[in-house]
Amino acid sequence: MSDGAGERPPGYPPAWEEDAVLKDGGTIRVRPILPADREALQEMVRGLSRESVYFRFFQVKRELTAAELDHFTRLDYDRRMAFVALLGSRIVGVGRYMVTVEDPAVAEVAFAVSDDQQNRGIGTLLLNRITAYARTRGIRAFRAHVLADNRGMMRVFRNAGFAMRRELDEGVYTVEFPTEESEATREAVDRYHRRSVTASLMPLFYPHSIAVIGASRDPGSIGGRLFTNLIAGDFAGPVYPVNPTTPVVRSVAAYRSVLDIPDSVDLAFVVVPARHVVSVAEECARKGVKGLVVITAGFGETGPAGRREEERLLRVVRDAGMRMIGPNCMGLVNTDPAVRLDGQFGPVRAPRGNVAISSQSGALGLSILANARRSSIGISSFVSVGNNVDVSGDDLLVYWEGDPATDVILLYLESFGSPRRFARAARRVATRKPIVAVKSGRTKAGARAASSHTGSLASLDVAVDALFRQAGVTRVDTLEGLFDVSALLANQPLPAGRRVAVVTNAGGPGILAVDALVSRGLEVPEFGPELQAELRSLLSPDAAVRNPVDMIASAGPDQYRAVLDRLLTADEVDTVIAIFIPASPRGVAETVAAIGDAAAQHHGEKTFLTVYMHPDGVAPATAGARAIVPTYPFPERAANALVAAVERAEWLARPRGEPVTFGDVDRERAGAVVAGALARRGGGGGWLEPAEVDGVLAAYGIRVPFSTVVHDEDAAVAAAASVGGPVVLKVVAPSAVHKSDVGGVALDLRDGGEVREAYRRVSAAVPDAEGVLVQEFVEGGHEVLIGTTEDPNFGPLVGFGLGGIFVELIGDVAFRIPPLTDVDVREMIGEVRSARLLEGYRGGPPGDVDAVAETLLRVSAMVEDLPEIAEMDLNPVLVGPPGAGVTVVDARIRVVPREPGLADVAADLVGSLGETPGTMPE
Ligand code: ADP
Numbered sequence: 001m002s003d004g005a006g007e008r009p010p011g012y013p014p015a016w017e018e019d020a021v022l023k024d025g026g027t028i029r030v031r032p033i034l035p036a037d038r039e040a041l042q043e044m045v046r047g048l049s050r051e052s053v054y055f056r057f058f059q060v061k062r063e064l065t066a067a068e069l070d071h072f073t074r075l076d077y078d079r080r081m082a083f084v085a086l087l088g089s090r091i092v093g094v095g096r097y098m099v100t101v102e103d104p105a106v107a108e109v110a111f112a113v114s115d116d117q118q119n120r121g122i123g124t125l126l127l128n129r130i131t132a133y134a135r136t137r138g139i140r141a142f143r144a145h146v147l148a149d150n151r152g153m154m155r156v157f158r159n160a161g162f163a164m165r166r167e168l169d170e171g172v173y174t175v176e177f178p179t180e181e182s183e184a185t186r187e188a189v190d191r192y193h194r195r196s197v198t199a200s201l202m203p204l205f206y207p208h209s210i211a212v213i214g215a216s217r218d219p220g221s222i223g224g225r226l227f228t229n230l231i232a233g234d235f236a237g238p239v240y241p242v243n244p245t246t247p248v249v250r251s252v253a254a255y256r257s258v259l260d261i262p263d264s265v266d267l268a269f270v271v272v273p274a275r276h277v278v279s280v281a282e283e284c285a286r287k288g289v290k291g292l293v294v295i296t297a298g299f300g301e302t303g304p305a306g307r308r309e310e311e312r313l314l315r316v317v318r319d320a321g322m323r324m325i326g327p328n329c330m331g332l333v334n335t336d337p338a339v340r341l342d343g344q345f346g347p348v349r350a351p352r353g354n355v356a357i358s359s360q361s362g363a364l365g366l367s368i369l370a371n372a373r374r375s376s377i378g379i380s381s382f383v384s385v386g387n388n389v390d391v392s393g394d395d396l397l398v399y400w401e402g403d404p405a406t407d408v409i410l411l412y413l414e415s416f417g418s419p420r421r422f423a424r425a426a427r428r429v430a431t432r433k434p435i436v437a438v439k440s441g442r443t444k445a446g447a448r449a450a451s452s453h454t455g456s457l458a459s460l461d462v463a464v465d466a467l468f469r470q471a472g473v474t475r476v477d478t479l480e481g482l483f484d485v486s487a488l489l490a491n492q493p494l495p496a497g498r499r500v501a502v503v504t505n506a507g508g509p510g511i512l513a514v515d516a517l518v519s520r521g522l523e524v525p526e527f528g529p530e531l532q533a534e535l536r537s538l539l540s541p542d543a544a545v546r547n548p549v550d551m552i553a554s555a556g557p558d559q560y561r562a563v564l565d566r567l568l569t570a571d572e573v574d575t576v577i578a579i580f581i582p583a584s585p586r587g588v589a590e591t592v593a594a595i596g597d598a599a600a601q602h603h604g605e606k607t608f609l610t611v612y613m614h615p616d617g618v619a620p621a622t623a624g625a626r627a628i629v630p631t632y633p634f635p636e637r638a639a640n641a642l643v644a645a646v647e648r649a650e651w652l653a654r655p656r657g658e659p660v661t662f663g664d665v666d667r668e669r670a671g672a673v674v675a676g677a678l679a680r681r682g683g684g685g686g687w688l689e690p691a692e693v694d695g696v697l698a699a700y701g702i703r704v705p706f707s708t709v710v711h712d713e714d715a716a717v718a719a720a721a722s723v724g725g726p727v728v729l730k731v732v733a734p735s736a737v738h739k740s741d742v743g744g745v746a747l748d749l750r751d752g753g754e755v756r757e758a759y760r761r762v763s764a765a766v767p768d769a770e771g772v773l774v775q776e777f778v779e780g781g782h783e784v785l786i787g788t789t790e791d792p793n794f795g796p797l798v799g800f801g802l803g804g805i806f807v808e809l810i811g812d813v814a815f816r817i818p819p820l821t822d823v824d825v826r827e828m829i830g831e832v833r834s835a836r837l838l839e840g841y842r843g844g845p846p847g848d849v850d851a852v853a854e855t856l857l858r859v860s861a862m863v864e865d866l867p868e869i870a871e872m873d874l875n876p877v878l879v880g881p882p883g884a885g886v887t888v889v890d891a892r893i894r895v896v897p898r899e900p901g902l903a904d905v906a907a908d909l910v911g912s913l914g915e916t917p918g919t920m921p922e
Pocket residue numbers: 705728730736737738739740741745747775776777778779780783804875876889890
């Protein structure tokens with residue numbers, strides 16, 4: 001570590017050490033302050049201008065006293081906290097809080113930023129960081145005293161989106177604001193994040209000059225091909241080959257080291273053997289290079305030693321404020337005519353277009369480029385992210401969101417750096433531009449064994465699906481699908497609805513197309529009489545005109561032109577698919593041209609796809625420079641692409657919903673129960689006891705029946721008597737996970753005799769019985785399951801299904817990633833087919849669906865608030881008739897200890913460059 005931090009005192013939260021991007025694209029290290037920072041802090045204060053000192057301390061001072069230095073650097077990281085911003089070993093910013101004496105939920109905050117570093121966003125970064133930290137410490141509000149002239153600080157507060165109250169008294173503003181997150185603070189964080197990420201990536205996509213370190217004379221080598229591609233691609237600026245062993249590469253004078261290049265260098269491609277990469281990166285740092293593309297492999301993908309080397313490399317990159325793509329990648333392409341950056345070593349130059357591509361697999365990336373032309377898509381930019389250690393998928397999403405040349409974003413993913421950051425970026429970007437993703441690993445094999453129902457139902461793939469669905473990412477299973485969908489989204493407007501017209505010159509493919517469309521939920525409506533009559537007048541008497549329109553084999557260019565002209569303006573359909581199978585070689589080019597003409601003439605009016613069933617593949621007219629109409633070799637592939645487009649249109653039209661907050665939730669009480677349970681276990685995790693479970697659920701406003709644990713027959717009878725009505729007895733035992741399976745449940749017990757008999761039976765059901773639960777019997781109703789489980793990558797998932805033992809058998813369960821919105825929970829309920837029973841399916845009694853939805857939202861709030869909850873199973877939740885609510889009669893909750901604040905950080909904040917769980921705000 002290069003920040004001279006020294007030893008970490010007790011209470012120091014290492015998870016809050018982070019690298020962050022500033023709004024000008026530079027990077028900075030932020031971490032909690034340490035006693036060892038005394039000197040650096042003193043240096044910073046000495047360097048402050050008189051005005052900055054005055055703004056911070058309200059008096060003119062030159063330096064801090066020894067006592068002040070102690071006071072500012074020795075903290076408990078709880079009631080007194082500070083973060084420092086570091087450039088190398090220099091402190092350039094400090095943000096601190098101190099809990100007030102009057103109210104432990106209110107803290108005073110203060111900030112200072114070195115004069116030469118102001119206006120880079122460091123104040124905002126520190127403010128967001130310390131606010132996030134304060135939230136995890138139960139601090140509800142910040143108070144700051146700001147001199148009226150200190151406009152910079154007031155701007156920082158305002159821009160952060162906090163709901164401020166301020167009072168002016170004798171030239172000093174007292175500003176107070178809640179630390180709570182809101183739409184406005186989230187929006188402010190997003191804005192800052194977008195701006196800083198984009199600025200940091202500009203030197204990679206739009207470099208003024210390039211060095212190729214490891215450029216080789218050997219035209220077959222990677223360094224040789226890359227260099228040749230850059231030159232042959234006519235890069236707009238100079239390309240400098242760097243090679244210590246040869247004076248000339250491809251007729252260009254080479255330099256021994258990047259440091260010898262007389263000009264400045266924005267971007268360096270690194271193609272040297274792995275053992276030299278770190279020292280080359282250090283030279284680049286000294287040279288002032290802003291971006292690295294490390295092609296060299298042999299890092300994290302090779303094992304622990306490689307991973308350590310990769311971390312060293314990343315450290316060099318971060319400390320220098322550079323950004324890096326790779327290592328172990330295929331390069332970077334930007335087809336913008338302003339730069340013409342062909343920084344990859346494959347044989348194919350990507351055609352210019354509006355699709356941006358990121359690929360985690362290098363080899364696949366090259367084949368994607370090679371296939372782009374054939375698939376009628378053009379590329380705006382292409383990034384092979386390789387090991388993904390610095391620039392990752394979510395950074396690229398943010399960059400492409402703002403890139404005017406990009407209309408569609410295509411991702412090949414093998415893993416997520418941070419799924420939460422990805423989800424957050426994707427959710428916003430997808431509302432503006434389609435994101436199409438292939439995520440490998442779609443099999444059931446990933447289903448993990450877990451002791452709860454919810455846990456065993458969720459596989460990793462379920463999490464990926466939930467994440468994509470919630471974020472509006474279009475998921476495809478195959479590379480073919482990736483191209484098929486992208487070609488449609490990149491070239492055609494989204495369908496306005498589900499109605500499709502099919503035009504064909506052969507019956508069979510027409511029927512196949514209709515089947516494919518209808519089986520995927522699209523409609524092929526019969527045309528109205530007027531339209532049919534018009535079509536008939538254009539076609540031979542043998543043609544079918546009801547939809548599909550079968551023009552029969554004799555149809556030529558004129559028929560295609562006339563019919564398409566009519567259908568592309570018809571109100572009765574939203575999409576037109578034209579199928580063409582050349583029956584003889586004659587007139588093929590003319591027909592293809594006629595279809596192309598119709599497409600061009602009506603471009604943008606309706607969604608238009610073509611199916612060209614011919615051994616040559618792509619129709620000649622559309623394979624040209626700028627494809628207007630996507631062409632597919634088979635009707636099924638056109639139908640699949642169209643379904644994806646329809647679903648995207650519907651997703652865009654749907655309300656996103658809002659996470660719901662409940663005024664009656666007692667978060668502190670639930671937190672205390674969980675903390676108590678962990679303490680009882682000496683800090684270890686495990687399943688909560690029945691009373692603890694009830695306590696947590698009740699704190700979140702979820703109804704549980706009266707229940708109590710007893711240890712003998714008499715106590716059971718007494719407890720039953722206090723309930724008043726019929727009761728239920730259940731064995732309490734670590735081994736009895738599914739109690740009824742082992743005879744550990746007795747229902748609807750109505751008198752003392754029944755209770756005694758049941759007590760004996762139930763308590764003997766397992767050898768390790770710890771007691772018997774006496775619970776109020778709840779009458780009738782549907783049984784549903786609500787649960788949470790935790791994915792190692794994705795964090796918590798909330799699941800819903802019909803309850804009882806069948807849920808595992810039929811797997812009819814919906815999962816979402818919290819926080820759930822009101823729309824999410826309605827969708828979850830709608831997705832579960834058997835949940836139709838709740839609506840009084842086939843004359844059965846209806847259930848209180850609203851109460852089920854509300855319970856899902858309350859559970860979502862619970863797992864958001866209490867990261868210690870690793871697994872929860874409410875099974876069953878008994879659903880009463882409409883208006884009667886729901887009752888949880890069986891619940892299990894497993895808790896695990898967490899680093900303080902970690903989950904909050906991971907959930908709340910974005911913008912980190914690091915892959916560590918504690919991420920970064922700004
Ligand atoms: P387990 O899931 O461990 O087998 P449960 O506590 O869920 O045990 O009980 C099994 C079944 O008994 C439930 O699915 C439900 O049908 C019924 N049941 C349990 N408790 C009650 C209750 N308090 N009122 C009514 N029915 C209950």
